[in-house]
Amino acid sequence: MSEHDAAAEVLVAVTLREPGEPVSATAIREALALHLDHSVSPTAPGASGDLLVPVMREELTAAIEALLELDATHVMLTAFCLAGPRVGRSPRVQAGLAVEEVMAVPNGPLVRLRIVLPADDPSYQSITPLVPAAQWDEREARDLHGVTPVGHPDPRPLVIHDAGTTPASAAAPASSSAATPASADAAVPSPYAPPPAAPAAPEPTVPPTTAPTVPDVAPYRAFVAHGDGVYQLPVGPIHAGVIEPGHFRFSAVGESVLYLDARLFYAHRGIERMVEGRPFAGALPVIERACGVCTVTHATAYSRAVEELTGTVPPARAQMGRVLLAEMERLYNHVGDLGNICAGVGFNYGISRLGFQKERLLRLNERLTGHRYLMGVVAPGGLRLELDERGLVGLGSLVTDIEHEVRATVRHIVRSEGVMNRLHTTGILTNAEARRLGALGVAARASGQACDLRIDRPTDGYREIQVASVGASSGDVAARFHVRAQEVGVSAAIVADLAGRIPDGEISVPLGREPRSGEVALAGAEGPRGASWIWLMAGPKGTVARLHLRSASFANWPIVAAVVPGNIVPDFPLINKSFELCYACTDR
Amino acid sequence: MPMDAVRRLVTPLRNSPVTSHYPESGPLLQFATRGLPMVDQHRCNGEGSPASACIRSCPTGAILAAPPDAASKAPSIDAGRCIFCAECVSACPSSAIAMTWRSELSRTDRAQLVERPVEIDPGISASEGSNIADHLATTRADDERTRTQIIGRLGRSLHVRHLDAGSCNGCDWEIAALLNPYHDVQRLGIDFVASPRHADLLLVTGVMTRNLEEAANRTYQAMPEPRLVVAVGACAIGGGVFAGSPQTGDGATSRLPVDVFVPGCPPRPEAIIQGLLMAVHLRGSGIGDAAGSGGANAGSEAPAGPAKAPQ
Numbered sequence: 001m002s003e004h005d006a007a008a009e010v011l012v013a014v015t016l017r018e019p020g021e022p023v024s025a026t027a028i029r030e031a032l033a034l035h036l037d038h039s040v041s042p043t044a045p046g047a048s049g050d051l052l053v054p055v056m057r058e059e060l061t062a063a064i065e066a067l068l069e070l071d072a073t074h075v076m077l078t079a080f081c082l083a084g085p086r087v088g089r090s091p092r093v094q095a096g097l098a099v100e101e102v103m104a105v106p107n108g109p110l111v112r113l114r115i116v117l118p119a120d121d122p123s124y125q126s127i128t129p130l131v132p133a134a135q136w137d138e139r140e141a142r143d144l145h146g147v148t149p150v151g152h153p154d155p156r157p158l159v160i161h162d163a164g165t166t167p168a169s170a171a172a173p174a175s176s177s178a179a180t181p182a183s184a185d186a187a188v189p190s191p192y193a194p195p196p197a198a199p200a201a202p203e204p205t206v207p208p209t210t211a212p213t214v215p216d217v218a219p220y221r222a223f224v225a226h227g228d229g230v231y232q233l234p235v236g237p238i239h240a241g242v243i244e245p246g247h248f249r250f251s252a253v254g255e256s257v258l259y260l261d262a263r264l265f266y267a268h269r270g271i272e273r274m275v276e277g278r279p280f281a282g283a284l285p286v287i288e289r290a291c292g293v294c295t296v297t298h299a300t301a302y303s304r305a306v307e308e309l310t311g312t313v314p315p316a317r318a319q320m321g322r323v324l325l326a327e328m329e330r331l332y333n334h335v336g337d338l339g340n341i342c343a344g345v346g347f348n349y350g351i352s353r354l355g356f357q358k359e360r361l362l363r364l365n366e367r368l369t370g371h372r373y374l375m376g377v378v379a380p381g382g383l384r385l386e387l388d389e390r391g392l393v394g395l396g397s398l399v400t401d402i403e404h405e406v407r408a409t410v411r412h413i414v415r416s417e418g419v420m421n422r423l424h425t426t427g428i429l430t431n432a433e434a435r436r437l438g439a440l441g442v443a444a445r446a447s448g449q450a451c452d453l454r455i456d457r458p459t460d461g462y463r464e465i466q467v468a469s470v471g472a473s474s475g476d477v478a479a480r481f482h483v484r485a486q487e488v489g490v491s492a493a494i495v496a497d498l499a500g501r502i503p504d505g506e507i508s509v510p511l512g513r514e515p516r517s518g519e520v521a522l523a524g525a526e527g528p529r530g531a532s533w534i535w536l537m538a539g540p541k542g543t544v545a546r547l548h549l550r551s552a553s554f555a556n557w558p559i560v561a562a563v564v565p566g567n568i569v570p571d572f573p574l575i576n577k578s579f580e581l582c583y584a585c586t587d588r
Numbered sequence: 589m590p591m592d593a594v595r596r597l598v599t600p601l602r603n604s605p606v607t608s609h610y611p612e613s614g615p616l617l618q619f620a621t622r623g624l625p626m627v628d629q630h631r632c633n634g635e636g637s638p639a640s641a642c643i644r645s646c647p648t649g650a651i652l653a654a655p656p657d658a659a660s661k662a663p664s665i666d667a668g669r670c671i672f673c674a675e676c677v678s679a680c681p682s683s684a685i686a687m688t689w690r691s692e693l694s695r696t697d698r699a700q701l702v703e704r705p706v707e708i709d710p711g712i713s714a715s716e717g718s719n720i721a722d723h724l725a726t727t728r729a730d731d732e733r734t735r736t737q738i739i740g741r742l743g744r745s746l747h748v749r750h751l752d753a754g755s756c757n758g759c760d761w762e763i764a765a766l767l768n769p770y771h772d773v774q775r776l777g778i779d780f781v782a783s784p785r786h787a788d789l790l791l792v793t794g795v796m797t798r799n800l801e802e803a804a805n806r807t808y809q810a811m812p813e814p815r816l817v818v819a820v821g822a823c824a825i826g827g828g829v830f831a832g833s834p835q836t837g838d839g840a841t842s843r844l845p846v847d848v849f850v851p852g853c854p855p856r857p858e859a860i861i862q863g864l865l866m867a868v869h870l871r872g873s874g875i876g877d878a879a880g881s882g883g884a885n886a887g888s889e890a891p892a893g894p895a896k897a898p899q
Contacts, residue, residue, distance in 0.1 A: 160799075161798075161799045162798070162799075237800065237803045238751065238752075238784075238803055238804075238807050240782030240783065241750075241780070241782065242750045242760055242763050242764045242767075242780060243752070243760075244752050244755075244757055244760060245752050245754070245800055245803065265799060266754065266797065266799045266800045266803070267752070267754040267755065267757075267794065267797055267799075267800070268754075268797055268798075268799055268835055269754060269795060269797055269830045269833050269835055269836050270833045270834055270835030270836065271830070271833070273833065273834065273835070274830065274832070274833045282647065285647040285648075285671060285673060285829045286647075286829050286830070289756040289758070289828070289829050289830075289853075290756065291756055291757060292755070292756040292757045292758020292759070292760070292761060292854060293757060293758065293761055295758075336761075349596050352768075352769050355767075355768035355769060356606055356768060356769045356770055358765075358768070359765060359768050359769075359770045359771075362765070363616070363618065366618045366620065366621055367618040367619070367620060368620070369620060370618070370620035370621050370622040370687075371622060371672070372762070372854075372856065373758050373761070373854070375671075375673075375758075375853070376622070376671075376672070376673045376674065385674065388618075388619065388620040390618075390619050390620070391618070391620060408599075412592065412595070412596055412599075415592045416592065582757055583757065584755065584756045584757040587754075
């Protein structure tokens with residue numbers, strides 16, 4: 001082992017991590033009661049074992065402070081309409097809006113703090129000053145549902161670019177989910193037209209979950225720095241390469257970036273709104289295509305949410321199959337991204353070698369499932385399609401071979417002074433910032449945050465296997481590069497182990513009971529970019545009343561923008577690639 | 589570190605070339621590859637009405653009922669909308685729909701993307717498959733002919749600008765795969781350029797979201813004439829699974845004059861190459877030379893007039 005390999009070993013630690021002592025729901029209720037000055041009534045745990053705590057809207061910040069003392073982390077904030085069903089112990093309201101802040105207590109349940117807002121004043125005290133990780137969640141909820149976070153430090157629109165001129169919720173009738181084939185026949189060529197009924201949705205009767213409130217927001221203006229010698233560098237939304245759309249406005253002095261204003265959501269397709277009213281199976285193809293390279297992650301999170309609502313347990317073959325597919329997804333994404341980091345520094349050797357290994361992995365995906373990006377396999381109840389036996393034969397040894405090739409290439413990259421000089425100390429995300437801003441996935445693990453849903457909250461087949469935890473502490477591009485390279489090894493080992501011993505039997509079971517209207521389930525899956533979560537509220541007759549997809553990219557994007565200042569402009573693509581976030585996942 | 593540099597030079601020499609010979613050789617398909625589904629009109633129970641199981645099962649409305657005056661009531665499949673999920677195959681009560689390996693489906697005419705049900709001898713069951721194999725062989729021969737034609741015309745380079753008009757990024761990754769050592773489109777004289785001002789062809793993916801309409805339009809307007817537009821993927825062709833969302837249009841076709849349609853969700857890289865070559869073919873025959881380009885480039889005898897001639 002050369003000295004360079006030794007340096008890499010020091011930087012990256014691969015360990016087996018055990019979850020700590022569990023925190024009970026009672027302990028959480030007691031902590032909340034202490035801060036709220038009144039007892040918190042125990043509610044029946046949600047379908048996914050989570051804890052629903054209805055609080056008054058004035059009490060939200062106090063409740064969050066209580067949870068923060070328990071080291072809880074922000075998971076998501078979502079808004080929805082409470083019209084119709086009485087849910088939990090929340091007071092009955094007519095067409096009122098509700099906001100839920102979901103926080104994860106380490107080794108404890110997820111806590112859903114629910115506030116109900118009066119229809120005539122859908123505002124609440126912003127939680128972003130307390131939980132900076134919620135900054136985009138709150139802006140998104142305001143743009144899409146019209147709930148106003150009072151005191152939010154960044155009041156600009158986020159998702160709807162022309163908010164203020166053509167409010168989305170006003171332009172699209174709130175009854176869009178109840179569109180009937182008749183409205184589809186009256187083909188209106190405008191993109192603002194209500195959606196035609198999905199062919200798979202038989203006469204949904206769900207109440208609209210989005211109030212047609214016009215968000216009261218100022219038009220978008222980029223935040224820029226001013227001063228002598230400061231100039232602006234606008235980039236995008238159409239980029240000089242095969243990249244997704246996003247607008248970046250750098251305020252720079254010379255080559256150094258003073259501030260980066262990132263404007264995304266160009267690829268906002270409104271999928272959460274689209275699936276409202278669809279039957280569970282009908283929503284799947286859309287959720288799966290929220291992002292073309294996180295398909296297994298999103299399909300698994302969605303399927304598990306549906307399974308929890310319906311009390312379904314997928315068969316053993318499906319559970320292990322999901323693990324296998326999730327690790328194949330991680331492999332091709334990680335290998336491709338190691339190559340892309342090389343592209344960020346113009347190291348052609350690495351681009352070519354790793355580009356080809358990624359192609360080999362995509363072919364294995366196709367051999368296994370018939371689809372290079374693994375679409376159309378994971379579904380509520382198990383798997384939709386059988387894993388091809390020809391794909392399973394030899395999969396382990398092929399993946400091991402690819403892993404050897406990747407490792408050899410990584411060794412070359414690590415020994416290239418020119419490359420590593422660019423990677424080290426570039427785009428540093430400190431441990432404290434990673435925690436404060438709610439970093440996830442590789443970005444968090446490379447900054448010393450041990451967070452991995454596969455270990456912290458294992459589901460499906462992950463309960464039966466051990467996943468090695470990879471971590472580094474320097475938080476720079478090099479750390480993210482090394483963590484990813486090590487995770488390729490971990491994932492390849494899991495695939496090699498599982499390929500030969502996927503249990504035989506059925507691949508899916510029919511969904512169990514029909515969930516009560518208004519019941520909510522939360523499910524997450526650790527994808528290549530971190531944990532993605534699905535918040536799913538059931539409507540009548542096994543339909544989706546409201547769905548929120550909080551992807552890992554959505555959580556990590558504000559962090560990229562926060563990390564760039566202090567670096568030079570040409571390092572931005574490199575930093576961006578080291579986080580490897582999808583725009584499509586974020587924009588939805 | 590000279591030894592490492594030497595090793596980097598030597599390692600590739602030990603490996604044989606990996607680059608594909610597509611389109612001379614066919615695409616590298618796997619047994620499980622999901623291509624366009626095919627309807628056997630004799631096995632179809634002939635309902636062909638919107639109430640048929642297959643039509644109801646399709647998440648994108650890609651299965652079209654037969655017109656009332658048609659001889660056969662078997663439905664057609666719109667390759668431009670199909671997402672290759674195989675939902676119809678399991679939904680069909682009479683097993684009349686089967687997945688095929690057909691993935692190179694590019695057409696220059698939107699209407700031609702609709703595949704009529706095939707004639708299969710009723711005496712032979714679809715699962716025995718000999719006639720399906722024959723049918724596939726015929727389409728394969730058609731594809732071969734197209735390819736030969738295309739290659740004959742391709743004596744030049746083509747500069748491509750990619751435009752993401754709001755995709756799930758599946759198509760974008762397949763386009764990026766065109767540049768990897770296996771597909772390596774540069775061997776065909778095709779390259780991607782950074783600015784629309786340098787491009788002959790706009791490769792569009794995605795549904796055309798509201799937030800991108802203006803940027804997409806300005807990208808197209810920035811291109812010099814003559815210009816070609818290739819719509820890649822079900823979203824760009826007709827909105828795909830996102831069709832009808834209030835936040836999106838129904839694909840690039842609703843905003844841009846598309847010359848070639850490349851079906852798929854996402855299309856395999858070979859299918860995208862086929863679409864690009866088809867566009868080159870159009871260019872040679874003068875179809876893509878839109879109005880206002882002047883006579884100089886609209887060559888009819890000698891297929892001249894590329895933006896950049898090869899050396």
